[in-house]
Amino acid sequence: MSLKSCLSRLGLLLLVSRAAACSPGSAQAPAPGSGAPNDSGGASHSAGGVAGLSSSGAAIGASAGGAPASSGGKASGGAAAGEANATAGSGSGDPVTCAAPGSKPLLAFPGAEGFGAFAKGGRGGDVYHVTTLAGSGAGSLAYGIENTPAAGRTIVFDVSGYATINGTLRVTKPLLTIAGQTAPGDGFALKDGTFWLSAGEVIIRHIRFRDGYSADSVDMDSKAVNFIWDHCDMMFSHDENMSSFGTPPENMTYQYSINAWGLETHSCGGLWDQGKVTAHHTLWAHNHTRNPKARAALLDWVNNVTFDWDIGFIMGDSSTPIRWQANVRGSSFVSGTAKTNALESANLDSNGKPNFHLFMEDCALDGNINGVLDVTKTDYEMASGDYEKMNAAFPLTANFQEVGPSNPVVGVPVTQDDRLTAYKKVISSVGPLRLDVQYPKPLRDEVDALVVSDLVTQKHRHLNYQQLEANGLGNGGLGTLSSTPAPTDTDKDGMPDYWEKAVGLNPAVDDHNSIVPCVFAYVPGSVGYTSLEDYLQWLAIPHGVVAKRAGAADTSLDVDMARFTSGLKPGAVYTVSSAVGGTVSIAADGHTARFVPDVNFIGRAGFNFSGTDSDKSTIAMDVGVLVAETAATN
Numbered sequence: 001m002s003l004k005s006c007l008s009r010l011g012l013l014l015l016v017s018r019a020a021a022c023s024p025g026s027a028q029a030p031a032p033g034s035g036a037p038n039d040s041g042g043a044s045h046s047a048g049g050v051a052g053l054s055s056s057g058a059a060i061g062a063s064a065g066g067a068p069a070s071s072g073g074k075a076s077g078g079a080a081a082g083e084a085n086a087t088a089g090s091g092s093g094d095p096v097t098c099a100a101p102g103s104k105p106l107l108a109f110p111g112a113e114g115f116g117a118f119a120k121g122g123r124g125g126d127v128y129h130v131t132t133l134a135g136s137g138a139g140s141l142a143y144g145i146e147n148t149p150a151a152g153r154t155i156v157f158d159v160s161g162y163a164t165i166n167g168t169l170r171v172t173k174p175l176l177t178i179a180g181q182t183a184p185g186d187g188f189a190l191k192d193g194t195f196w197l198s199a200g201e202v203i204i205r206h207i208r209f210r211d212g213y214s215a216d217s218v219d220m221d222s223k224a225v226n227f228i229w230d231h232c233d234m235m236f237s238h239d240e241n242m243s244s245f246g247t248p249p250e251n252m253t254y255q256y257s258i259n260a261w262g263l264e265t266h267s268c269g270g271l272w273d274q275g276k277v278t279a280h281h282t283l284w285a286h287n288h289t290r291n292p293k294a295r296a297a298l299l300d301w302v303n304n305v306t307f308d309w310d311i312g313f314i315m316g317d318s319s320t321p322i323r324w325q326a327n328v329r330g331s332s333f334v335s336g337t338a339k340t341n342a343l344e345s346a347n348l349d350s351n352g353k354p355n356f357h358l359f360m361e362d363c364a365l366d367g368n369i370n371g372v373l374d375v376t377k378t379d380y381e382m383a384s385g386d387y388e389k390m391n392a393a394f395p396l397t398a399n400f401q402e403v404g405p406s407n408p409v410v411g412v413p414v415t416q417d418d419r420l421t422a423y424k425k426v427i428s429s430v431g432p433l434r435l436d437v438q439y440p441k442p443l444r445d446e447v448d449a450l451v452v453s454d455l456v457t458q459k460h461r462h463l464n465y466q467q468l469e470a471n472g473l474g475n476g477g478l479g480t481l482s483s484t485p486a487p488t489d490t491d492k493d494g495m496p497d498y499w500e501k502a503v504g505l506n507p508a509v510d511d512h513n514s515i516v517p518c519v520f521a522y523v524p525g526s527v528g529y530t531s532l533e534d535y536l537q538w539l540a541i542p543h544g545v546v547a548k549r550a551g552a553a554d555t556s557l558d559v560d561m562a563r564f565t566s567g568l569k570p571g572a573v574y575t576v577s578s579a580v581g582g583t584v585s586i587a588a589d590g591h592t593a594r595f596v597p598d599v600n601f602i603g604r605a606g607f608n609f610s611g612t613d614s615d616k617s618t619i620a621m622d623v624g625v626l627v628a629e630t631a632a633t634n
């Protein structure tokens with residue numbers, strides 16, 4: 001039976017035991033590469049269901065990340081993604097159901113959405129370890145980027161801290177994944193230069209781009225095609241934080257990221273000369289202007305928060321005849337000084353026709369600086385200038401015409417949250433995060449914590465270079481990013497020994513490109529994701545390691561769900577479900593989930609949780625639990 005029917009039969013809400021009536025009990029996951037059609041461990045939720053921080057609030061285990069395993073990559077409707085994939089059990093548990101290899105286009109990672117969702121990254125290529133914060137030379141990020149082989153590369157980090165660019169670090173070779181979520185400790189950042197993306201099929205996650213010195217923090221050009229930024233931040237530029245000027249990139253996604261504090265006096269979010277581009281669940285804060293300057297064939301702007309601008313979202317601002325288009329949906333504009341407009345500078349062209357074509361829905365301006373989030377204008381009321389108002393959203397196809405057999409959707413449409421829920425997801429999850437549930441420091445570093453705190457308290461705080469240094473964060477205003485020792489990775493294949501031993505890989509042999517079989521995993525099994533991608537995805541959702549429970553020995557992992565849902569109002573009610581490899585319950589405090597592994601189980605485990613506050617905003621997330629012989633990771 002499906003997990004849902006199993007749960008409803010048992011009538012359990014706060015305690016879910018897959019070892020009881022719904023599964024055959026514990027067993028070690030089959031060795032990857034075995035081709036086993038079903039997980040003998042009886043994993044009870046869809047292999048595609050783990051999407052973590054990018055998941056929609058619609059249903060646990062049924063978020064956008066489930067799309068590749070069940071719907072061919074289109075944004076799926078709510079529960080369909082997870083439940084359609086869970087076949088009826090035989091009475092001995094719910095098997096993992098996997099699509100056939102090669103039958104579905106692969107997302108960059110579960111939770112990737114928008115025009116850049118299918119970026120290939122370094123899948124199938126080699127692995128490079130960043131071992132130094134130096135700006136060049138063996139072991140540096142720059143060296144790894146510059147020497148990416150033709151088959152592609154995944155870059156992992158053995159060190160945290162600020163690396164110095166000293167000029168421009170240019171990405172010219174395609175098929176690259178930069179996996180910032182691997183950085184041990186506080187996280188990885190670049191400073192003192194421009195990171196220039198001039199290659200396609202690139203995935204970049206959990207990296208800070210904090211120029212602090214020269215011109216733009218990030219630039220992109222027309223050689224950048226099919227690429228995605230996830231949980232990054234771009235800050236402290238002297239020109240734009242993130243720009244493409246003159247030569248437009250194509251098929252970009254910018255998601256769960258922060259664009260903030262372009263330094264005064266120029267202080268710009270970005271010039272966005274773009275082809276098809278998606279920005280969703282991002283925060284643009286404390287920029288004087290260009291939030292962004294939108295000049296795109298189509299900008300799909302969904303569930304974003306713009307905060308504390310002087311000049312807001314610029315609609316092209318040109319009288320040279322051209323056609324720019326944007327959907328602006330489910331987004332909040334919270335001013336830091338009193339405002340009556342948030343979108344502006346749309347011009348008629350020299351023939352008297354509008355250059356900018358705008359569709360808006362479910363957007364609000366809070367322009368009254370009363371310190372409380374409220375609504376002073378909605379949708380087109382906050383847009384000024386000469387633009388064409390559209391009656392319907394532009395379709396996300398190559399030519400922006402109606403979707404049909406010969407006119408398919410490009411990328412993955414964003415699963416749109418209601419505006420208030422999106423605002424809370426932004427507060428909870430934007431920027432590079434520390435997702436180890438046992439990490440002893442806050443979820444965000446000092447800089448990202450400050451910008452999110454400013455949004456919550458609606459504090460106007462524009463900075464110039466001197467003020468940056470005086471913001472009280474130390475390290476010239478950049479804050480400190482400390483490293484911890486990297487976990488031992490004997491064969492240097494990007495997956496540490498503790499992980500490989502627990503999931504049945506070989507810690508002495510490079511097997512990072514082995515295909516995840518049809519098992520419960522953090523990426524959908526069997527369809528072509530690699531073992532390395534599975535490990536990287538586990539790192540990109542709330543995760544932890546717990547020791548095997550042998551006999552009477554009691555082990556457990558506590559997860560503070562409130563840590564990952566700080567945007568919800570106090571008093572949010574949490575539920576847990578879909579435990580794999582153990583049981584999960586909620587402590588008396590109401591926000592701590594306790595996972596107890598099944599006796600003798602080793603391998604990939606996890607559960608889902610969801611929090612709902614008094615506004616009926618719901619944030620759902622998946623937690624990855626690795627059950628290993630010991631909890632040690634070194």
Ligand SMILES: [Ca+2]
Pocket residue numbers: 215216239240243245
């Ligand atoms: Ca620039």
Ligand SMILES: [Ca+2]
Pocket residue numbers: 366367368369370371372373374375
């Ligand atoms: Ca207000």
Ligand SMILES: [Ca+2]
Pocket residue numbers: 489490491492493494495496497500507
């Ligand atoms: Ca390894």
Ligand SMILES: [Ca+2]
Pocket residue numbers: 491493495500505506507508509510511512
């Ligand atoms: Ca290995």
